Amino acid sequence: MSLIYKALCAISGGARNAALPLWAHPAGGCGKVLSACFLLALAALGHAQEQAQDARAQLDAAAQRMIAAELKGTAQKEGWKGMTFRVENNLPNSLGKLPACPSDPQLRSSEAPATPSARRRFEANCPGQPGWPVYFTSQPTLYLPAVVAGGEIERGQTLEAGQLKLAPQQIGKSARTYFTRVEDVVGMTARRRIRADQPLTPALLDGALLVRRGQQVKIVASQDGIQASAAGEALANGKQDEVIRVKNLRSQKVIEAKVMESGVVSSLF
Template sequence: MPTLEGRFMSLIYKALLALSRGAGNAAFPLSTRRAKECGKALSACFLLLPAALVQADDARTQLDAAAQRQVAAELKISARKAGWNGMTFTLNNNLPNSLAKLAPCPGEPQLRLLEAPSAPTARRRFEASCAGQPGWPVTFTSQPTLYLPTVVASGEIERGQTLEAAQLKLAPVELGKSARGYFTDIAEVAGKTARRRIRAEQPLTPALLDGTLLVRRGQQVKIVASQDGIQASAVGEALANGKQDEVIRVKNLRSQKVIEAKVSASGEVSSLF
């Protein structure tokens, strides 16, 4: 026995055949108006299609929206725990083709996570149910892509150059592509030196940078000397840049003697002798 869909498609075919033979006033069942042209006839045809065909995308739209809400709630918690300020994401749902024949859920589909994701960026596998409705439950997967504002170079930075805040900016970077680490605060990066040339828009990672310069060449520094519990200090001039615990040459401005000293703090060195 022909299906309901088949009978409707047969009616559509017969009507269009009649139109092609010059019967421009062919009418369709359930319609009291006669079609005068093919455009009107086609409109009537689609009005007669079964509701399941007209609403083929409704179940898909419902599941897309339900997954978006659930994943957003999960990622909000993850972002708060990790301190990811300004995190955004996109979600790609791999929905089954069978949804084209599935009547939409009268209420909101209920999602159940089939396995806990190993990381916020991991794929989720859901089971969607709709109580009392044929064709449900439905399983599908969702793949989120996370973006986080991280520090990138606003222009080219040469090797050995000390980074300044004006050379840096925040830009969204995909977290899955940040395996080498990242910075989320410009203040963390300003003052460090580039180990190699850095391209414009390139995300900055710890491997690209040396420690922050605590002492700069030509800067006046405090020279601290201690022996047997007695401490003395003098004013000196750094003859080289220095990071934490690096040994640099420093000139004592009072005696004009050049000594070697270890960088101990910002603007401060400790005499080695």
């Protein structure tokens, strides 16, 4: 730096500032020339930093757009309502030396993600520009409103709407099914004790009771194309396709019948 300073002083001492018309009088020293060079160096450094920030911002925005479009399609396919997400991009340090791409970088995923929340690996290209392609990873985190227990639910208890609520849950990398609508869970029974705020999954629940003990039901029978029905009383709880004992209220005869739908059973011959 001292050699550059001396050279600038020698130049300024023997010549007028013809190359720098900001000064009309002979330079009394090297200070003004050095200040001008320092400002030019700062401007160049600022430009380089701006380019690096632009390249980093370009890649971040491109990955955000690509993953957002992908997750939107997944949400529509799966019927997810109210899904939210965030994306963290792990960009390389070499971006500090990378000029910005004149157009939007072209991103290509190295492989299809196994799950919506799996890490993505990208190759970013900017045709004709030095320093490209760039390789980096992106990690999305997904949240989905899911049905959770509003309070403790005992084993064997039938779920009612007042016991349930929706709360955002992070969708993990492993496949796991959540209920996203309260009405899909109402009427099911708990296989085991469920804690307050615990997300409900199919593993925790049994199918809804379609027939309850003591309930009046419709008994239907079909044989040789002839159908008949009679009123009956369920002698046990029953879920879809379960066989329970039912009493025919007209004949008082107890028969076995298969649960077909809510309040309807089919007699077995």
